[in-house]
Amino acid sequence: MSSDMQAAFQKATIAAETFVRQIRQHESVDSTNNAALASCQTDRPQLPLLVLATRQTAGRGRGSNAWWSTHGALTFSLVIQPADLGIDPHLWPQASLTSGLAVCCAVDELLPHDQVLLKWPNDVYVRNRKVAGVLVELGPRANGTMVIGIGVNVNNTWQNAPAELQEIGTSLQDVTGQSLCLNQVLIAILRQLERQLTRLGHRDEQLAADWQRRCALAGKNVQIVSQGRHTTGACQGIDADGALLLQTADGLARFFSGVVAKSW
Secondary structure (H helix, E strand, O other): OOHHHHHHOOHHHHHHHOOOOEEEEEEEEOOHHHHHHHHHHHOOOOOOEEEEEEEEOOOEOOOOOEOOOOOOOEEEEEEEOHHHHOOOHHHHHHHHHHHHHHHHHHHHHHOOOOOEEEEOOOEEEEOOEEEEEEEEEEOOOOOOOEEEEEEEOOOOOHHHOOHHHOOOEOOHHHHHOOOOOHHHHHHHHHHHHHHHHHHHHOOOOHHHHHHHHHEOOOOOEEEEEEOOEEEEEEEEEEOOOOOEEEEEOOEEEEEOOOEEEEEO
16 A cells, blocks of 8 residues: 555544444555445445545446546545444435535535535536536345445546546635645545434435535426436426426426436
């Protein structure tokens, strides 16, 4: 393990200040979610398990999307047992949105003068540009685990991003004009993950109001692709079940999954 990584991530501090019980660090992996899923299949790690990587060679977003990251980005996966937080199986679909909310709240702490919004279902936006994304996957059915993969553009200035991404993304460094401590950002997110996922497990009714308040698509026209069908409508926000609401020509439609193709 490089000295750079040891300096960036202080395991003792992370363990002391968050609910993480085991930490695994990698110099380079194809995807932290893949590494986390493999850990669930090959051994019995203490949970919550945190899997960190300095570099991802094939980071994944939702569907077939790739996640671009370079040196200075924060990429990690958290393995949890949803039942430990009171999250029953019928609430699992809301874990992705709740994790996105957790990242929003953590970024809020770092950018108190900026509006941090949640683009359904799990992307985090600052100044109309994507700064973070979440990918939630289920582990082996036998052990009932859930893997929450998170990528945050922290110190990887977006000026180095591929040309096709220049207009849609940003980093915390680009927004603040200064480098941030990766350890501090990580701890802030982990604390919020525990807080927000616990709220989900406790069926906190205020959670839906928080999704709605941060909905980046509210009031916009949206085209969504779900189950191979394209639907266009005016976004009415996110309901208490985590569904995106679109007012279409045929009435109010609810979407629990899908890809936002465009919004305007």
